[in-house]
Amino acid sequence: MQFNYVKSLISEAITVLCTAPGDVRSRLLLASNELISLRDNHFPPNLLIHWIEIKEMLTKYGPVIDEDQSVQVGAIKNTLQRIKNRTGTVIAKKLFDLHNDLQNYRD
Structure with a gap:
């Protein structure tokens, strides 16, 4: 129950x-x-490293x-403007994997 907030926001992001x-x-x-409102303490300890x-x-x-x-330009926008599409795909895959791990996590 305590991780429903993070589960919901990650699911919306996906x-x-x-x-x-x-x-x-x-x-x-x-x-x-x-994802902007998420903080490290919102995550289960064993999944925090993935979020970081x-x-x-x-x-x-x-x-x-x-x-x-x-x-002038935020860190996320600046980074996403500079990386290659394949790097963006790697980030998206990691976010999707975190989403799956969160959905399977039991409090």
Whole structure:
């Protein structure tokens, strides 16, 4: 029961990832909107490492910051604009695997 929140948001992200138009990178960007409120403590301890890996892959290049220290492009969008489509596919697969693991997880 305690992980229903994360299960729900990851499931919504997978739905967007599977049904939104565009290439995998643009779909990941849309799906990331469902994930933005998730924190590490929302995940079961044994699945946390998978979540951290996905987060790191989605934010690899960090945000674009101007000379006024204002964020011009967020880390996820900047990363997804710079990676290859096949890397986006790897991230999508990891997110899908996490989704499956969460659905099979019993509190």
